[in-house]
Amino acid sequence: MAEKPPLPPKPKPPLPPRPRPPPKAPATAARPAPAPANGAARPAPPFKKPALAPPLPTQVPPLKPPPARQYLHHQHPPPPGGARKAPARYRQQQRRRGGGGGCSCxxxxxxxxxxxxxxxxxxxxxxxxxxxxxxPRPPSFHLQPLAPVRLRLGGNASAAPALEATVGARAVSWNPNERVAFRYGAGEGRVALADADGDVALGWAPVAGFEHAPRSVAAVAFVAAARGVVVDEAVAARVRDRYRRRQQAFRVEVDTHVGVRVGALRTGMVPVRLVCGGGVMAPRGAGTAAGPLSRCQVYLFRVRWFSLN
Missing domain, CATH: 1.20.5 (Single alpha-helices involved in coiled-coils or other helix-helix interfaces)
Structure with missing residues (x-):
């Protein structure tokens, strides 16, 4: 018979871990008190707490990278006409980017x-x-005595008096400038009776335009006629008395347009109003040159014309 092979050696059991030696007391630790001399029993040594083991280090979990979908979203934004709606964050970024247009504007x-x-x-x-x-200086205007002047009051006791009038007005202008000329367009003139109870409008007439050269005199003339102007009896009595004594006062207004010409340069036409109050009647048998002149006021854009000189 063949001999049996030898059995393998049994593994040795692992050795138990050696206990850690207790920590040494510091050199400054209190020494045990000596035994009493009278033979009394020694006191028990003070209880010492075992040293605590050092805390294990905490492991910080590694940071996770952003998801690939979010990275692609920031790199390649969805098309504006896409089927899905863009998130709110994407719309806010678009608004911030579009703010550059406001700066350029x-x-x-x-x-x-x-x-x-x-x-x-x-x-x-x-x-x-x-x-x-x-x-430049503005031109001056003066109203000459009115002529011809014809006033007629008609009516009976049952009806209010009616007034028929024909009044001719003439205003002269002086241009004191040496290089500046004025151009006046066509307009209209109005005449009214001056009375304490209020002016009585008599009528209007067209006024032709003209050009006022430097250092020259120009005139604006028209004749206004009115029929059937109803007035109060007291006003009619005052007008009849003043007309008989040639002391009736009138108010003349002319609305037109004026422009300035300096050499070959011409400006546009602007509205202007000429207001002449206190017009008087010329004496009988005398022309318009007889009698005092009344000064007129010029309103440019409804503002009184003034001079800086």
Whole structure:
């Protein structure tokens, strides 16, 4: 018979872990008190707490990378006409990016305002230089005594008195400028009776335009007629008395347009009103040259015409 093979050696059991030696007491620890001399029993040593084991280090979990979908969303935004709706964060980013258009619009507005201000300053400077060189002055107007003047009051006791009038008015103008001329367009003139209870309008007439050359005299003349103007009995009595004594006062107004010509340069036409109060009647048998002249006021854009000189 064949011999049996030898059995393998049994594994040795693992050795138990050695206990850790207790920590050594510090050198400054209190020594045990000596035994009493009278043979009494020794006191028990003080209880010492075992040393605590050091805390294990806490492990911080690693940061997770952002999901691939969010990364792609920031890199490649969805098309504006896509089927799905863009998130709110994407819309906010688009609004912030679109804010650059507001800056460019404000910049353009600031540039336009700057150019407009510069042009206004240049225009004011040119106007000041032109005024200092030409020294323009407004023309003066005076109303001559009214002629012819025909007033007729009719009516009976049962009806209010009616007035028929024919009044001719003539205003002369003097242009004191040496290089500035004025152009007047066609307009209309009105005549009214001056009375304490209120002016009584008599009628109107067209006025032809004319050109007023420098250092010259020009005239504006028209004849107004009215029929069937009903007045109060007291007013009719006062008008009849003043007309008999040639002391009736009139008010004359002319509305037209005026422009300025300086050499070959001409400006546009602007509205102007001529107001002449206190017109008097010319004496019988005398022309319009006889009698005092009444000064007229000129209103440009409904503002009284004044001179800087």
């Amino acid at each position: 404000r910049r353009a507005c600031c540039l336009a305002a700057g150019f407009a201000l510069l042009a206004l300053c240049l225009a004011l400077a040119a106007a000041c230089l032109a005024y200092l060189y030409y020294r």
